[in-house]
Amino acid sequence: EPEVTQTPSHQVTQMGQEVILRCVPISNHLYFYWYRQILGQKVEFLVSFYNNEISEKSEIFDDQFSVERPDGSNFTLKIRSTKLEDSAMYFCASRTDRGTFTGELFFGEGSRLTVL
Amino acid sequence: AQTVTQSQPEMSVQEAETVTLSCTYDTSESDYYLFWYKQPPSRQMILVIRQEAYKQQNATENRFSVNFQKAAKSFSLKISDSQLGDAAMYFCAYIREYGNKLVFGAGTILRVKS
Numbered sequence: 053e054p055e056v057t058q059t060p061s062h063q064v065t066q067m068g069q070e071v072i073l074r075c076v077p078i079s080n081h082l083y084f085y086w087y088r089q090i091l092g093q094k095v096e097f098l099v100s101f102y103n104n105e106i107s108e109k110s111e112i113f114d115d116q117f118s119v120e121r122p123d124g125s126n127f128t129l130k131i132r133s134t135k136l137e138d139s140a141m142y143f144c145a146s147r148t149d150r151g152t153f154t155g156e157l158f159f160g161e162g163s164r165l166t167v168l
Numbered sequence: 169a170q171t172v173t174q175s176q177p178e179m180s181v182q183e184a185e186t187v188t189l190s191c192t193y194d195t196s197e198s199d200y201y202l203f204w205y206k207q208p209p210s211r212q213m214i215l216v217i218r219q220e221a222y223k224q225q226n227a228t229e230n231r232f233s234v235n236f237q238k239a240a241k242s243f244s245l246k247i248s249d250s251q252l253g254d255a256a257m258y259f260c261a262y263i264r265e266y267g268n269k270l271v272f273g274a275g276t277i278l279r280v281k282s
Contacts, residue, residue: 083268085270087272093274094272094273094274094275095213095259095272095275096272097269097270097271100268100269102268107268108268108269141211143213145270153265153266154201154218155200155201155203155218155263155265155267155270156201156203156215156218157270158215159205159212159213159214160212161211161212162212
């Protein structure tokens with residue numbers, strides 16, 4: 053069964069360092085997302101991406117964050133200068149909606165980011 | 169803005185018993201979709217069940233069923249014959265039809281006792 057894959061599963065970084073989280077969405081999907089979950093808390097929307105551009109972003113997604121789909125298969129989230137409060141689980145998700153709208157998102161297993 | 173509220177931070181159920189998780193939401197839309205996602209300790213969120221707002225019939229998937237009350241904006245999940253593998257965080261989520269963003273509730277931790 054097709055699935056969303058994410059790497060790395062866990063990354064530890066020093067405050068101020070750049071981090072890139074990688075995702076391979078399901079191949080025929082059109083919409084791509086990043087969500088964040090601070091430990092044990094709510095799953096928060098960061099950004100959505102469609103047709104090679106950001107379609108929506110949240111207040112959390114400030115200038116320190118960027119997304120890219122560099123090669124038609126990968127979807128990356130870059131945090132330029134990490135802060136302690138960026139420590140969280142980051143989930144990539146994708147959906148298709150070719151034809152009938154279902155709204156269902158398919159999630160990856162997440163990348164845990166720890167900022168020291 | 170749409171909001172999703174899960175008022176039970178944590179619930180416990182005895183194995184083989186039935187448990188109901190609550191969810192309410194706020195929207196001015198008439199067409200939308202509601203979901204329950206399960207997040208086991210392995211972390212990946214897995215879709216449990218989906219309900220289209222235009223359908224009056226409550227969705228059912230094996231031991232999982234929902235009680236969808238559109239007027240009350242309520243969407244509860246019933247798990248029958250609970251199993252140890254049902255232990256997880258459960259998230260209620262909403263997306264309007266042709267919407268872009270899935271909005272999540274805060275989650276309910278379900279513990280299953282043997």
